[in-house]
Amino acid sequence: MQQLFFSKAVVLALAIAGLVVASNTLTRPVRRGDRSYMRSISEYIDSIADELWPINKELHDNPELGYKEFKAHKLLTSFMESHEGWNVSRSIYGTETAFSAVYEGTGDGPIVSFNAEYDALLGLGHACGHNLIATVAVTGALATAEIMKSENLPGKVILFGTPAEESLGGKVKMLEAGVFHDHNISISLIAHPGLSDTAYMITSSTDRIDLEYYGKTAHAAAAPYEGVNAQDALVLAYNAIAMLRQQSRATDLVHGVITEGGQSINVIPELATASFQIRSKDDSDLAPWTERLLKCFEAGALATGAELNLTMRPYGYSNMVNNELLVDSFYDNYEGLNGTLPDRVTDSMRTPGGSTDQGNIAWEFPSIQPMFAIYNENGSLPSGGPHTAPFEVAAGTKLSFKKALKVAKAMAGVAVDVLTTEGMVDEAWKEIRSLPSRNGISPSRRRRSLKS
Numbered sequence: 001m002q003q004l005f006f007s008k009a010v011v012l013a014l015a016i017a018g019l020v021v022a023s024n025t026l027t028r029p030v031r032r033g034d035r036s037y038m039r040s041i042s043e044y045i046d047s048i049a050d051e052l053w054p055i056n057k058e059l060h061d062n063p064e065l066g067y068k069e070f071k072a073h074k075l076l077t078s079f080m081e082s083h084e085g086w087n088v089s090r091s092i093y094g095t096e097t098a099f100s101a102v103y104e105g106t107g108d109g110p111i112v113s114f115n116a117e118y119d120a121l122l123g124l125g126h127a128c129g130h131n132l133i134a135t136v137a138v139t140g141a142l143a144t145a146e147i148m149k150s151e152n153l154p155g156k157v158i159l160f161g162t163p164a165e166e167s168l169g170g171k172v173k174m175l176e177a178g179v180f181h182d183h184n185i186s187i188s189l190i191a192h193p194g195l196s197d198t199a200y201m202i203t204s205s206t207d208r209i210d211l212e213y214y215g216k217t218a219h220a221a222a223a224p225y226e227g228v229n230a231q232d233a234l235v236l237a238y239n240a241i242a243m244l245r246q247q248s249r250a251t252d253l254v255h256g257v258i259t260e261g262g263q264s265i266n267v268i269p270e271l272a273t274a275s276f277q278i279r280s281k282d283d284s285d286l287a288p289w290t291e292r293l294l295k296c297f298e299a300g301a302l303a304t305g306a307e308l309n310l311t312m313r314p315y316g317y318s319n320m321v322n323n324e325l326l327v328d329s330f331y332d333n334y335e336g337l338n339g340t341l342p343d344r345v346t347d348s349m350r351t352p353g354g355s356t357d358q359g360n361i362a363w364e365f366p367s368i369q370p371m372f373a374i375y376n377e378n379g380s381l382p383s384g385g386p387h388t389a390p391f392e393v394a395a396g397t398k399l400s401f402k403k404a405l406k407v408a409k410a411m412a413g414v415a416v417d418v419l420t421t422e423g424m425v426d427e428a429w430k431e432i433r434s435l436p437s438r439n440g441i442s443p444s445r446r447r448r449s450l451k452s
């Protein structure tokens, strides 16, 4: 502990600073590094841009589905290994396409981590731009390590390869296997392409359900009274859900597809199947919304006499919690790079769009997932957002890659802020500890026990 002697002027200055801090809703720890590291981060990233472009391009041009990202896994782990000081572990914790790459600083200190995604969409390639997510994470991690090295900083930076974000819950699987806890991460950083720049990722909590109704086959004209119509059960359930929508909150969503209704027009269908996805603002809203939907599914079975087999898929996603202190640091860093971000208060109150498995991590570790606009070759925005063909094209352009590098600079800035700012980790963790439904049980785990 350093002994401090205050002059009267210093005491007065501190008192004024104290008033300013107190009038702010956020307590900002005093930053040791300020923006002085950004120049080095920026120059370093510019210097490796030519090395990074082929990685981004190869990922984009070779889309692979969740848990089958073998090429991406090989590409990224070899790339990290080719950089000095990185300890790369492949296929970690039983997940073949997951990995970690660890860079150690000069001793104990904060452990800053980046998540790379690299899975694509069926039939749509990299229409969610996960190649750019990987690029931001790899770049941010390398730049953070570079500053750690040049400044002799204590702590660690870890790059996690997190597969299967699209519906299959790669990060939830890794979280439950203990990956992030075992590495004792202080923060978890990730960024996502979109149609505009924002520090906030606002997503819903979600679960996915598979349904099967079992009826009894019969001749549709000769002996319909002997049959139990599985298709009718499903149609009834579908209509009950359509009526329930009127009584839902704006943030309660349900959508799905009927995958089988029957085979022959003159046979009472004995099997009908469907899959539905349920979403709500957060886990506390999702639980009662799910209960009401289950009643609709049961209603179909009750009215027709068909038997219901309902399966809740594993790895439900929790809503994203944006750590305000890290958001704060991202604003400083991104605006320091002449980036523009929307008004913070309005932006933080956006309606949720989609869901992400980073949400589950964000309930357990301080996290942010800023979004950034990507562009067509001619500088225009893609005419469709994530999960559309135009977005896939934009995810592969040089302009979008350059944008990803800019975001990576700001993300490295956040990581370096955490590494160099006394008390910042503790302050960020206060937010985690103050989250409402944390009673030692992960909210997502509670939700998945709703199986029937």
Ligand SMILES: *[C@@H]1O[C@H](CO)[C@@H](O)[C@H](O)[C@H]1NC(C)=O
Pocket (backbone or CB within 6 Å): 087, 088, 089
């Ligand atoms: C790399 O990480 C592995 C797994 O954590 C560890 O067993 C090994 O000792 C590390 N190697 C070095 C050189 O630090």
Ligand SMILES: *[C@@H]1O[C@H](CO)[C@@H](O)[C@H](O)[C@H]1NC(C)=O
Pocket (backbone or CB within 6 Å): 110, 184, 186, 425
């Ligand atoms: C994990 O990190 C915290 C600081 O963030 C530290 O206090 C604690 O000792 C670490 N735990 C382990 C097991 O290394």
Ligand SMILES: *[C@@H]1O[C@H](CO)[C@@H](O)[C@H](O)[C@H]1NC(C)=O
Pocket (backbone or CB within 6 Å): 210, 212, 309, 310, 311
């Ligand atoms: C219920 O549905 C699940 C998922 O489709 C399936 O794996 C399981 O075999 C079904 N159970 C029965 C009893 O048919």
Ligand SMILES: *[C@@H]1O[C@H](CO)[C@@H](O)[C@H](O)[C@H]1NC(C)=O
Pocket (backbone or CB within 6 Å): 336, 337, 338
């Ligand atoms: C930001 O804009 C100012 C004023 O135009 C310029 O001096 C500065 O170099 C820019 N900074 C970056 C990182 O582009």
Ligand SMILES: *[C@@H]1O[C@H](CO)[C@@H](O)[C@H](O)[C@H]1NC(C)=O
Pocket (backbone or CB within 6 Å): 376, 377, 378, 379, 380
């Ligand atoms: C820019 O490129 C997109 C995608 O190729 C195209 O749809 C759009 O018309 C172009 N805009 C202009 C102004 O040329």
